[in-house]
Amino acid sequence: MHSTVVRAQNVFGFFTTVAFAVAALIAFTDIISPRTPKASVSMSKVEVVRGRPNYYSTKKEEYAVLRFNLNADFSSLMNWNTKQLFVYVSASWPNATSSELTNEAVIWDTIITNPSADHLQNIGPAAMKKLKKSAIGKTTDPSRGKINLKNQKAKYQITAPNGKLAETNDVVLKVHYNIQPWVGLLTWTPQMEFGNWKMMKGGVSKLFNFPALKVKKAAESKS
């Protein structure tokens, strides 16, 4: 009964029990820590152009290219169990037949790591040095949750499966976030209030329309 193997088994068993209990406690602290995110987003420039999806494609489709302003305060989302905060801006628009926002595409995103997860970022050595220097001795840095972008170019241009986007009406930009914890449940922008987690204040732009196709100057003069 008291052989080495049994002792080793007991020690390992106790270790896993304690590790999982502590992990569960840490995950639980997320639920009681308050979240009060707010954001405002607006479209600053939009145009629709024609292009190829990749250089070897013969098909031409329409692309909506956007610029937007974003002012967000997500500092309350950065607690000790936050590994990264994934913030993304999406554009939604209805189908021709309905007014429901049935199409959605991410146009811009960013990964905000807590200082405890900086070493995991996939960035160049100079940027990494700067990032680490910005939070020496800190494991959490709520100030990183503040975002202020003016006339920011979209990272991803918008496409549609049928290749048609020009003169689409009632497009709206929305800000979302996704919290990646060190351990526990992943959470997204809540659809309803839940305990200390408040809904996002703002975060939805005014409706706007995609303009008519922009014709290139050169093509215009040719025709």
Added chain:
Amino acid sequence: MLSALQNPRQAAAQLLNFGLILSTAFMMWKGLSVIADSPSPIVVVLSGSMEPAFQRGDLLFLWNRNFFEETKVGEIVVYNVKGKDIPIVHRLVRKFGTGDEAKILTKGDNNLADDTELYARGQDYLERKDIIGSVVGYIPFVGYVTIMLSEHPWLKTVMLGIMGLVVVLQRE
């Protein structure tokens, strides 16, 4: 081994006990699978394409039911591609339409381009049925042992050997 022959009753009890442990594990897996409506409710991350969120070896819990709303843009989903047997964990970045026919595009956070190149030949978008679950829970690193076992097959032999030795040597 000799004592097992001398005491067949004890040997039978041990065999039954072993069978019980195996079937319990199997039923827990299948039960979880039914609850989450996913053929594989727990997956281990195999690539670094979602870094820094997920590293290799992290354990993910999946949920595949749409009680309140549809699977939407921004969720991290696990999907299968026709003709490839390795499930992929990536983020949903575009969705056109609703319901089962919605066209879905995914992208890894750590990848520059979207997943069009990863899909089957001639497939531009995923459908809801290609998705086997959305990630809802996360435990770091715990699944790394399965990566070790599949990358270094000799470890399986070593582990089986040690387990066999323990069974043979430990009789009481």
